Amino acid sequence: TQLLEQSPQFLSIQEGENLTVYCNSSSVFSSLQWYRQEPGEGPVLLVTVVTGGEVKKLKRLTFQFGDARKDSSLHITAAQPGDTGLYLCAGGDIHRDDKIIFGKGTRLHILP
Amino acid sequence: EAQVTQNPRYLITVTGKKLTVTCSQNMNHEYMSWYRQDPGLGLRQIYYSMNVEVTDKGDVPEGYKVSRKEKRNFPLILESPSPNQTSLYFCASSLQGRTGGNSPLHFGNGTRLTVT
Numbered sequence: 001t002q003l004l005e006q007s008p009q010f011l012s013i014q015e016g017e018n019l020t021v022y023c024n025s026s027s028v029f030s031s032l033q034w035y036r037q038e039p040g041e042g043p044v045l046l047v048t049v050v051t052g053g054e055v056k057k058l059k060r061l062t063f064q065f066g067d068a069r070k071d072s073s074l075h076i077t078a079a080q081p082g083d084t085g086l087y088l089c090a091g092g093d094i095h096r097d098d099k100i101i102f103g104k105g106t107r108l109h110i111l112p
Numbered sequence: 113e114a115q116v117t118q119n120p121r122y123l124i125t126v127t128g129k130k131l132t133v134t135c136s137q138n139m140n141h142e143y144m145s146w147y148r149q150d151p152g153l154g155l156r157q158i159y160y161s162m163n164v165e166v167t168d169k170g171d172v173p174e175g176y177k178v179s180r181k182e183k184r185n186f187p188l189i190l191e192s193p194s195p196n197q198t199s200l201y202f203c204a205s206s207l208q209g210r211t212g213g214n215s216p217l218h219f220g221n222g223t224r225l226t227v228t
Contacts, residue, residue, distance in 0.1 A: 033216060042116070042202050042219025043155075088155070090217075098143075098162060100217070104154035 002027040004103035012109040021106040024071045029091035032072045037086040079110045114139045118220035133188045135203030143206045144186035148199040193227040
């Protein structure tokens with residue numbers, strides 16, 4: 001069974017600081033998605049990465065897919081209170097193209 | 113507006129009383145899925161459907177039923193709810209069930225279920 005481990009589980013930092021959260025596995029994934037979930041809402045897709053080594057930027061957020069497609073990172077520059085939320089990574093199961101596997105999430109709190 | 117709509121948002125019920133949580137999407141998506149989200153356990157898939165009249169078990173299907181009679185609707189049925197089904201439930205849909213960049217999941221806003 002493919003698993004995705006996210007770290008850290010919780011992160012609380014001051015506004016303006018930079019941070020990186022990680023999504024790791026010993027398995028290869030066909031693609032990897034990052035979602036953000038805010039209280040009282042469902043997860044919302046931020047980005048999908050497909051190619052090993054791929055880097056995508058979304059304003060102050062930078063997403064990277066590992067060369068071997070086993071891990072990913074999300075870097076936030078100059079964090080703002082609006083970045084607060086639960087960040088979930090989700091990988092496409094390489095053995096079953098109808099399966100997506102979720103990590104347990106990183107809960108991020110940005111203090112004003 | 114493209115969306116996945118779940119109802120109700122909150123539900124408190126008693127053990128054994130059958131209930132249905134509805135889910136509807138207006139994006140003509142083929143794929144629909146139900147998840148439950150519990151602290152420390154993350155999102156776990158209950159059932160999914162690749163298209164009309166096609167449903168399959170996810171990782172935690174016990175105690176749940178689903179149906180897919182129409183493309184837009186995918187209700188979740190708990191025939192005899194138990195306290196261990198207390199959870200936050202999400203319905204999601206995507207254009208196709210195949211994973212990859214062209215089929216991101218669109219989630220509803222969740223149904224918080226409490227079974228006493």
